[in-house]
Each structure stands twice: as C-alpha cells, then as structure tokens.
Amino acid sequence: MRIVCVKLPKHSDAQAIAEIFYRATPQIRLRHNDAIFLEVSKCQHMYSETTFIKRAHITLKRIGVTAELAVADDISTALSLATFPVITKESLPIDSLVYYADPLAQYPEQHGLILKAIHLLKSLRVRTVTDFLNIPSYEISPRFGPILLMAYQRLQGQHAIPWTEFKPREIVEEIHEFDLAYPPRDLEPVYFTLRPLLDKIYLRLRGRGQRVRQFNIILQQEYATRKSPQTYEVPIIIQLPFVSVKTIFQIAKEKLDAVVQRKPLEHPIVKISLVVTEEAPYLTSQRDIFDQKKEETSESFFHLVSRLATKLGPDGAFFAHIKESYLPERTWFRVPEKTITAVQESHIPERPLRVLKDPLSIFIQDNRIVHNRVHYEIKEWKNQEVLLSNWWEISGGERVYYKLVTHTGDNFWVFKNKEQYYLHGIFE
C-alpha cells in the first residue's frame, strides 16, 4: 500500500480539496482540515509516484494552496514525513509519535497524555523513532501507557487504519469572505477572487467525472436595504461541454457586469459564493494536436453558445432533436447538445416550414381568410388530414387540417376544431 499525504495549511477546506483527487483514487481519508491521505497504489499504472506528486503540486498551486506532500507505506509515516523535514522513516524525530498514536486526530482528549509521554522520552534522551524502537515492547505500556504502545506497534507496521468510504459533498459550493476592514465596493476585487473559486469548482467536479452546467454567483452585501435584498444572485449557464475555466470566467464576468450595471451595488461586498446548481457528465476526448484551429473554433463555439444561454436562458440556444409524430407540436424538441440520430424515413405528410407556437384563431368566410389584416382569397382547399390531440388541451380533440392555397401564392395550414378555424402554420 502506498499512501500520499497532502499536508494542508491552516484553515483549508480539506474535504473540498480531497474531492479534486477523487479522480485519481476513491480511497481517501481526512485528518480534519489538516491533511488528506490518498491511497495511490491502484493508480500506479497511470502515474508513477513522482508524476503523481508533481501533478498534485500543480493542481494545488492552481487553486492557490501550498501544501507539503509525502509518500509512504502507511498513513502515520506519510503524515510524519510531510510534517518533519526528513527523508526516511528511521530518522523521524520522537515528536512524530503524535501521528503514530492518533494519525487521524480522532482522540483529542488523549493528546495531553501523548505529549507528556514524548516529553518523558526526550528527557530519557530518546530523540528519534529508531531510538524508541530500541526499547523492548513489554516495557512500553507500563512505562508510557497503552497509547504509546499503539504508536510503537504502528511503527512496526501493525494496526493498519481501515479505509472508510469517502463521500463527496452533495452540494458543490465555494465561499470567499472578504476582509471586513476593507470590503470591496466594486467588482474588480471580486473578479480576482472569482477566478480561483471557479478553478476549484471546475477541479472538484472534474474529480467526480462531471462538469458544471449551471451555477449561481451570490454576492452578499454588507447590509440589506428596503429597496433591494442583501444578496445578488446571478445564474450562469454553461450550455456545452469542454469549456475552459477561462471561458467560464469570461461569461461570468460579462454577466456580472451587466447585472451590476442594471442594478448597481449599494453597499460593500462582504462575501462571494459559487453554488453549482446543475452538473453534466464530463466526456473526455483526445486533443487533436494536428488541427489546432479546429480546437480553437470549437472552444469559441462553446463560448458563444454558453454566453447566449446565460443571457437568454437554457432554452435560448439549442439544437433540434427530431421525433416522428403526427402532431406538429411534438415533432421536435430542444436539446442543449447535438445528438446523433439515426436517419429515419418520414411517413408523415408534408409539414409547413413555419409553425405557430399557439394556433391563431381566424375567420374564414366566403372563401376568404384574413391574416395580419390582409385579405386573401382562397383558391384551393387541399391535403385534408385528420389528427387527434389530447382532449385537455385548448385545441384538443379532433383537428381537421387543410392546406389553403390563395390567389397570391401564399399557402396557409389551418385546422378546424369545434366549429372554429385556427391558423397553425404557413408553407413559406
């Protein structure tokens, strides 16, 4: 078993950082917010230990975390090597017994006892763990207590710590609280904070094999006012996959700018949080190194679609997915991503190129139809077709469709339902 210990600086969110590494290994344990332990022996076919450490350093740097990393055969040794500036287990100082006695910091009430025992060992000139291991095992418990016996046995490779299931948080959220002494009054400092937060969210979701599809940026002002609430909530929609963080940031910045321009901030901002409201599977594809232009075009296309979706809503920019149905309103639906459909032969009669969202009630009298205040004289009624729709809909029940050919060359698609005529489409 090979364990990588990521020793984090104070006030880190270990759970969130651990989620980033969930992609490399599902065997993860945390020591509160101090350290993350990753069991990497199963992913050695993909990365060597050195590569893994290098990649981990880059990933942590990207989210602005400076951590100490060490690899060892067990959790306690990995943690000790990450904490103390030594290379081998044998040269670890006696202070590292804290990590052997309680590696996951599960028994804080016993820490006093451990420190007392370490102090006693130091007074006996036991400086390293090698010195400690020279003491016969039967003398450990009566002299230093059972807790150090546990540490002694762990040093000898016994009492392995079981791996419990690591569960990523259900809600992916990143929060940054600004210094209350100097809270920002405009968006510029917010953007500086936003980029690392986006990076972190992107990596956390990537760790679970997902990507962000929709998220909210919540800006909290210092005070609420009568006119406006304390928080600004700005939804961002990333319609298509493979959009880089840079693009997501540009979209978010654009949207925030527009929102704040429309409704200016009234008080300084004290907190910014990003909450992912919708995820989608992350589908990996190999980069086409021979056609860089294609990659760039795809990226700009995804950027454009996401910007449109953020401005217009998720249904604003879409591809059409075809479904065979006699009812014209059910022959296609909107899909955010391109779907490849098998080519099917259509057995449905010709449909008009323009179909109104809601059929328009019209009057037909003396073979004349009025549409957009223009009178059309009907030349021919043809292509009669009877369709049945759901009875609970406005124009439900039986619909008898006709293609009306006018003298001006216009072709209307109308139907008769309950003695009333409706215009449903135009053969344009």
Next chain:
Amino acid sequence: MKLQIAKPSIAELRELIGATKPDDRPRHSFSLYPSGFATGSFIELTGSQRTEFIALFLREHPELKVAWVEDSITINPYALKQKGVSLDNILFVEGKKDTPWCLSQIIGSGCFQTVITENSRFNEKDLRRFQLLSEKAQNHFFLLSADPAASWVPHLQLKVSKTAGQWNVQALRKRGAL
C-alpha cells in the same frame, strides 16, 4: 453639325470611374440562383416561398454551419428535415428582445458560415452592423422579410415565389459585385 449626347449606362459609368472590381470572394453555388452567393454578403429574401428557398440552399450545402435566429422560433425543424436539410449543423437561437445582440455575437464569433434571421424591427444601424460583421467574418447573412426593406444595406434583394412547382427568382436589387 448637330451635337449628339451619348447616354452611357450606369454599368459603363461605373466601369469608367473604376468602380467595378472583379469579385474574387469564394461563392456558394445554388441551383435556383446560378451565380451563387458570395461569402460576406448580406442577402435579403422576400416573397411567399422565401423560407423554402433558403431551406433548399441549406440542403445543397450540408457542410455549412448555420445559426438560425428568430425573436420567437416559428421555424419548424421537422419540416426542414422533410426538405432534406441536415439539422446537425444548425444552431437555433430564440433571441426574444435581445435578437440584435444575439446576431452581433453570432456573426462576430466567426463560428458560422451562414446566419439566417427574420426581419424583426431592425433599424438601419443594426442592419449596417450586421453587414459589416458578416463582411469581416466572411459569412452569408440572410434576412427573411415579408416585404423588401427600404434599406440600402443588403447587397442583394431577391423576391422568390413558386407557382405550379416552378421557381421564380427575381433580383430586386444588387449592390457591389454580386
């Protein structure tokens, strides 16, 4: 001796002042309009069969990446498919009140070779912007209008109709080398 005043045609005058330049822009051929459509051109289509006309153009060029922008979507993708149009390369955009903004973004992105929209209260400034952007991005900009616009912006205004299966394509106005 009687003085004779020669009345040259507009085309001759244009040639005399060097206003006619050979158009070397790439063109997309079209069976219903044999001279084809040059890239970077603003084409206004009017007439009763304008949507079918553009559908047939798309059928002949399935490789073109298309953005179809409308205030409120009335185009029927199923009917487009029945006409033989491949829907894989068509992005539909329902711009609502932001249609001019959407069009500027779409044309300016350079991701699409053809942009199609319906005339929805665009002012002269909007149309001019679309024209300049489509010239820069080298794409076709098709404006579908019920009636021909009085604007000078379109390079080409076509009135299309179909009677008894026969297409009638009438060029109302041409500007530049189109």
